[in-house]
Amino acid sequence: MSFFDVMKLSATGLSAQRIRINVISANLANANTTRAENGEPYRRKDVIFEQVLEGEMAGGVKVQDVIEDNKPFVLKFEPGHPDADEEGYVRYPNVNPVEEMVNMLEAQRSYESNLTVLNTAKQLALRALEIGRA
Amino acid sequence: MKFLNTGLINDLSAALNVSSLKNKVIAENIANIDTPGYKAKNIDFEKAMQEYFSGGQKLSLKTTDEKHIRGGSGAGFVSAEFRNSPSLRNDGNDVNLDLEMYELSANGVLYSELSQLTGYQFTKLKTAITGR
Numbered sequence: 299m300s301f302f303d304v305m306k307l308s309a310t311g312l313s314a315q316r317i318r319i320n321v322i323s324a325n326l327a328n329a330n331t332t333r334a335e336n337g338e339p340y341r342r343k344d345v346i347f348e349q350v351l352e353g354e355m356a357g358g359v360k361v362q363d364v365i366e367d368n369k370p371f372v373l374k375f376e377p378g379h380p381d382a383d384e385e386g387y388v389r390y391p392n393v394n395p396v397e398e399m400v401n402m403l404e405a406q407r408s409y410e411s412n413l414t415v416l417n418t419a420k421q422l423a424l425r426a427l428e429i430g431r432a
Numbered sequence: 433m434k435f436l437n438t439g440l441i442n443d444l445s446a447a448l449n450v451s452s453l454k455n456k457v458i459a460e461n462i463a464n465i466d467t468p469g470y471k472a473k474n475i476d477f478e479k480a481m482q483e484y485f486s487g488g489q490k491l492s493l494k495t496t497d498e499k500h501i502r503g504g505s506g507a508g509f510v511s512a513e514f515r516n517s518p519s520l521r522n523d524g525n526d527v528n529l530d531l532e533m534y535e536l537s538a539n540g541v542l543y544s545e546l547s548q549l550t551g552y553q554f555t556k557l558k559t560a561i562t563g564r
Contacts, residue, residue: 300452304459311463318466347467359463408465411529415459418536422455422543426448429551 301423308419310350310358311412317361318345318405322398329393332381340391342367367392443484444550450480450510451543457512458536461527468523472532473512477542480510 321343331340348362369392377386454475464470519526 300456304452304456307456307459307463311459311465314463315466347464349464349467349470357460357463359467404466408462411462411465411533412459414533415455415462415536418540419455419459422452422540425544425547429547430554431551 301419301426304419305416307358308412308416310360312409312416314345314347314359314361315405315409315412317364319402319409321345321364322402322405325393326395326398329391329395329398331391332379332388339371339389340393342369342391342393441550441553444546444553446484447477447481448543448546448550450475450477450484451539451546453510453512454539455536455543458532458539461532462529462536465525465527465529468525470525470527472515472517472527474515474535475510475512477539483510 325342328334328340334340343364343366345361346363346365347359350358350360352358371389371392373387374390375386376382376388379388382388454477457473457475461472515526515528517526517528517531
């Protein structure tokens, strides 16, 4: 029973990191989107993780919210652009591709760590099954 | 069933219990590696076993009331403690991934060792029963 709990727990970590990677890929894909749904440029999104408490020791992690980054938009001087204002500046999304790539690597490593734990738990469970086999 | 209740098998199953709980705590730490404010927990295997042996070698669930049912094979003597390691991160999270991965593999080896020993106890019983 306990090992299934561990595997479930690691799976919550896997899914949380996967959501994070989804958000990062949305940020990168929209790095140059000057018109999002509301007519504004695209705003960078970020995930907030939260610990899940179940009893004394079990639990896991979940994505509590996806928030929008309030950093200012990047202004570029492009008078020919259809979204340019009167002075010729275009507001580009507040996405920094370098930051996103670093975030992505971090999420990837966290995902791998959770995967390692999951595999270890599986191996231990199989090991426990071998007790009676002799 | 006196022969199945030998002390060693009980002790080994208690140790297996501690080891699997430790695995769970490590999994929780790693799952929460990016959770702001999360504090890493730890189960000290040796301390837990010392508590088990000092507690009259009886496994019981922690109960808050005398009328509660006491489980036969729970691991009530195990409690997770906060690691309280210094955190260098701005979000207050103090999970140390290298330490956790080390603990994970060390605990895995320990568990295999214990399960092999337990299996060996049953093999001995089988030899005694069949004479082969």
